[in-house]
Amino acid sequence: MLRVTDVSKAYGSRLALDRVSLTAAPGVTALLGPNGAGKTTLLRCVATVLRPDAGRIEVVGVAPVRASDLRRIRRRLGYMPQTFGLYPGFTVRRFLDHIAILKEIHDPELRATEVTRVIETVELGDVADVKTRRLSGGMRRRVGLAQAMLGRPDLVVLDEPTVGLDPEQRIRFRHLLTAARTPDTTVLLSTHQVEDVAAVADHVVVLVAGRVRFSGTPESLIRVADGKVWQSDTPPADAIAFWQTGAGTFRAVGSPPPGASPVPPTLEDGYLALVSNADTNDT
DSSP, X not given: OEXXXXXXXXXXXXXXXXXXXXXXXXXXXXXXXXXXXXXXHHHHHHTTSSOOSEEEEEETTBOOOSHHHHHHHHHTEEEEOSSOOOOTTSBHHHHHHHHHHHTTOOOHHXXXXXXXXXXXXXXXXXXXXXXXXXXXXXXXXXXXXXXXXXXXXXXXXXXXXXXXXXXXXXXXXXXXXXXXXXXXXXXXXXXXXXXXXXXXXXXXEEEETTEEEEEEOHHHHHGGGTTOEEEESSOOSSEEEEEEOTTSOEEEEESOOTTOEEOOOOXXXXXXXXHHHHHHHHO
């Protein structure tokens, strides 16, 4: 569904993407990485907002070489940027109807049916005729998801879809994302929230400093931290990261000292171990 091959992108002298390659199939592929890793730049390239300096991107078998290629891709693409504007004087229904027209859903009856479908999918029926300026932050994110799902796209690109949401809203958004998927839909999303990856992702790609450092299942990312997580009664001296638990003990990630008490790793532990090792290899 999506193939990215040796894609590079620079902003002046800063290299944001360095020969990035990945594939995404039907299901949810999550991009994980620290700030400045290149996640948003990559998603903007995939969404045809940016043109990469080098490399090739194919969406549903089409590479955006000519203007006609861009149109073919955009007809099969849904995109939710990290920040997006809603017309404050439009109701939710009118805004989505406007986006549906831009997506070339010209038949009025078909368009009304599709707009109603996505409103119901993201559970905004109660506010469908409320102006967007009156919506809460969580509702605005749901409108963003709804417009990305218009037309049942083959590829949905979501940039930090749960940013700014509280834990309850994030859980609800994950549920809505799962409900909105079909077996043939490929979802590519970026996130800082490791819990989101654990909850919805089938595949994980970790970007660090514009390079792919990991590509695999969430379970295989957890295994990166096998034997590298332990508990101690005192702050560890040589850990990658550590924090004090509610019980007063310290949970640490890194090379355990002799006699340490090992604990099973989590996805977050695997991510921390991977990113720390990548940073070390870059110095």
